[in-house]
Amino acid sequence: MHVHPNGMVQVDAPESAPLPEIKAAVQRRARWILKHLNDIEERNRYVQPRAWVSGExxxxxxxxxxxxxxxxxxxxxxxxxxxxxxxx
Structure with missing residues (x-):
């Protein structure tokens, strides 16, 4: 499992893995995923969005x-x- 800087959560699993097993694995790691999402939100809290204007x-x-x-x-x-x- 990966939590990307943009907040996207990516789950990699073998094609043969049953969906219920994948869901269970994600649920077991839910606290870890939420911690990383909260960290990303905290880091981005004071970041101003780019205006893409001359002089920036x-x-x-x-x-x-x-x-x-x-x-x-x-x-x-x-x-x-x-x-x-x-x-x-």
């Missing part, structure tokens, strides 16, 4: 960079490049 500070490869948002309707896909100390 972004952490990339261990360094802080300023985000420069460029709205270009001619671009078919969203891209991100590190140019001149800015994430554009």
């Amino acid at each position: 500070s972004m952490l990339y490869l261990g360094r802080r960079y300023v985000l420069k948002v460029i709205d270009d309707p001619s671009q078919r896909k969203v891209t991100c490049k590190l140019i001149g100390g800015q994430l554009r």
Whole structure:
């Protein structure tokens, strides 16, 4: 069982495992799962959601960079490049 940083709980089991056994295993670990979910909630309590606007500070490869948002309707896909100390 894995509790991912986004709060998703992943249960891995062999394909041959009966569903009641899998459910029982999850129930046995319920306290452990809830503890991890509570820890994630506590860590994220004071985290402000990203606004994705120019001037916002972004952490990339261990360094802080300023985000420069460029709205270009001619671009078919969203891209991100590190140019001149800015994430554009």
